[in-house]
Amino acid sequence: MAITKKTFGQINGHDITRYTLTNDKGFQVSCLDYGCIITEILAPDRDGLLENVVLGFDTWEEYGSNPHYFGAVVGRFAGRIQEGAFTIEGTDYQLAKNSDGQHLHGGPGGFHAAVWKTKMIETENESIVEFTHFSPDGEEGFPGNLTMTVRYIVKNDENQLTISYFANSDKTTLLNVTNHSYFNLSGDFKRTIVDHQLTIPSGHYAELNSDMLPTGKLVPVEEDPLFDFRKGRTIREGTDSKHPQIELVGGGYDHPFLLDKEVRPVIVLKDEESGRSLQVETTEPAVVLYTANHIGGPYSFKGVAAQNQLGLCLETQGMPDSIHHPHFPSAILKAEEAFESRTVYRFV
Template sequence: MAVTEQAFGQINGHNITRYTLTNDKGFQVSCLDYGCIITEILAPDHAGKLENVVLGFDTLEEYGSNPHYFGAVVGRFAGRIQEGAFTIEGTDYQLAKNSDGQHLHGGPGGFHSAVWKANMIETESESIIEFTHFSPDGEEGFPGNLTMTVCYIVKNDDNQLAISYSAKSDKTTLLNVTNHSYFNLSGDFKRAIVDHQLTIPSSQYAELNEDMLPTGKLVPVEEDPLFDFRDGRTIREGKDSGHPQIKLVGGGYDHPFLLDKEAQPVIKLKDEGSGRSLQIETTEPAVVLYTANHIGGPYAFKGVTAQNQLGLCLETQSLPDSVNHPHFPTSILNAEKEFKSQTVYSFT
C-alpha cells in the first residue's frame, strides 16, 4: 500500500496537492484537496491492462470553474432546490440561484470549490486520504456551522474505492452530498458510454419538469420500461428513444432513481469491450443517473476531445429538492446529530 503526494498548482493563493492511493495490484486513485476532485482511477481490463476509467484533467487550470463538477464532492446539497428556497423549523432560507433560477449542487461556493484539509493515513490493509472542511453558518445561505469529513479509502486486496462521509452542524440544516465522477469503463475514453450495460435495482424514478426539478411523482418503472434498469440495459436504448423525459434533459438520462433498499441493492455497470465491471453499494436512498448530455465543448480529457455521453455519473445521494417534497426521504440534518454515509465502488 502507498500514498504519495505532488504539487498540482495554485488557486486563490492556496497550494493544491494531488494525492495518489495505490494498492499492491496497481489499482490507483488520484485526488485533489481542491473540491476532493478525483482526477483519475486506474483499473485493469480483462487482460490486466491498467487504464483510466473516470473523466479528468492533467492540470488545475483545465478544471477552471469546473462547471460540470468533474470528479468533485458536491454539497451542501447535491441536485436542485426549487428557486433555492426552503423552510426549516419555521425559518425561511434563500440560496443562490445558480442554474436557470434554481439552486444546484451547493451553489458557486459549494464543496466542489473549497480547498480541503488533507491527512494521509497508511495501514497494512488500507490507504486513506481524510479530507475535512469547515462550512460556517450562512455559507451559500445554509444554516449552521458544519464540519464535514470525506475519506477516500483504497484496500490492499481489492480494486475497491470506499468513500465515507460524516458531518455535524450546530443548527438544523440541509445536507445531501455525493461524488460527481464521470465513469467510462472502456479505458482512457476509447468509446462513449452509450453501449455500457447498466443495472439499477430501482422500482421507481422521479419524474422531472421543464426546470429539471422533480414534479413529486415517483413513477413505477414497470409502467415506463426505458427507465427499468433492474435487469440491465444499455444507455443507447433510452438515448435513441425520443421518450419525453429523455428529450427533456437533452437526449439522455439525468434522473433520480429510488433504490430498492430491501434488496440490498448493488448498482452494476459493465463495458463488454474491455471486460471491466463496476459495482456500487451505498447507504444512500437514491442514485442520480446522468449520462453527460451537455459536456461537449472546446476542450479535451487527456487528449480526448470532450463529447456528450463520454462518461456517466452515478450520484448516490438523497432525492433532489427533497425538502420541498415531504414524501421523499429527508435530507434534514438535525442540530448536533451526526451524519454518516458510505458508498463503495468495486472494479472487476
C-alpha cells in the first residue's frame, strides 16, 4: 500500500495537491484536494491490463471552472432545488440560482469549488485520504455552520474505492452529497458507454419536468421498460429511443432512481469487450443516472476528444428537490445530529 502526493496546480495562492493511492495489485485512485476531484482510477481488464476508467484531465488548467463537475464531490445539495428556495422550521432560505433559475449542486461556490484540508492515513490494510471542509452559516444561502469530512479509502487486497461521508451542523439544514465521477469501463476511453450494460435494483424512477426537476411522480419501471434496469440493459436502448423523458434531457438519461429497500442495493455496470465490471453498493436511498448528454466540446480527455456519452455518472445520493416532495426520503439534517453515508465502488 502507498500514498504519494505532488503539486498539481495553484489557485488564489493555494497549491493544489494530487494524491495517489495504490494497492499491491496496482489498482490506483488519484484525487485532488480541490473539490475532492477524482482525476483517475486505474482498474484491470480481463487480462489484467490497468487502464483509466473515469473521465479526467492531466493538468490543472484543463479543469478550468469544471462546469460538468468531473470527479468532484458536490454539495451541500446534489441535484436541483426548485428556484433555489426552501423553508425549514418556519424560516425561508434563498440559494444561488445557477442553473436556468434553479439551484444546482450546491451553487457556484459549493463543495466542488473548495480547497479541502487533507490528512493521509496509512494502515496495514488500507490507504486513506481524509478531506475536511468547513462551510460557514449562510454559505451559498444554506443555514448552519457545517463541518464536512470525506474519506477516500483503498484496500490492499481488493480493487475497490470506498467513499465515506460525515457531517454535522449547528443549525437544521439541507445536506445531500455525492461524487460526480464519469465512468467508462472500456479503458482509456476507447469507446463511448452506450454499449455498457447497467443493472439498477430500482422499481421506480422520478419523472422530470422541462426544468429538469422532479414532478413528484415516481413511475413504476414495469410501466416504462426503457427505465427498467432491474435485469440489466444497455444504455444504447435508451439513447436510441424517442421516449419523451429521454429526449427531454438531451438523448439519454439524467434521472433519479429510488433504490429498492427489499434487496441489497447493488448497482452493476459492465463492459463486455474489456471484461471490466463495476459493482456499486450504497447506504443512500437513490442513484441519479446521468449519461453525459451534454459534455461534448472543443476539449479532450488525455488526448481523446470530448463527446456526449463518453462516460456515465452513478450519483448515489438522496432525491433531488426532496424538500418540496414530502413523500421523497428527507435530506434535512437536524442541528447537532451526525450525518453518515457510504458508497463502495468495487471493480471485478
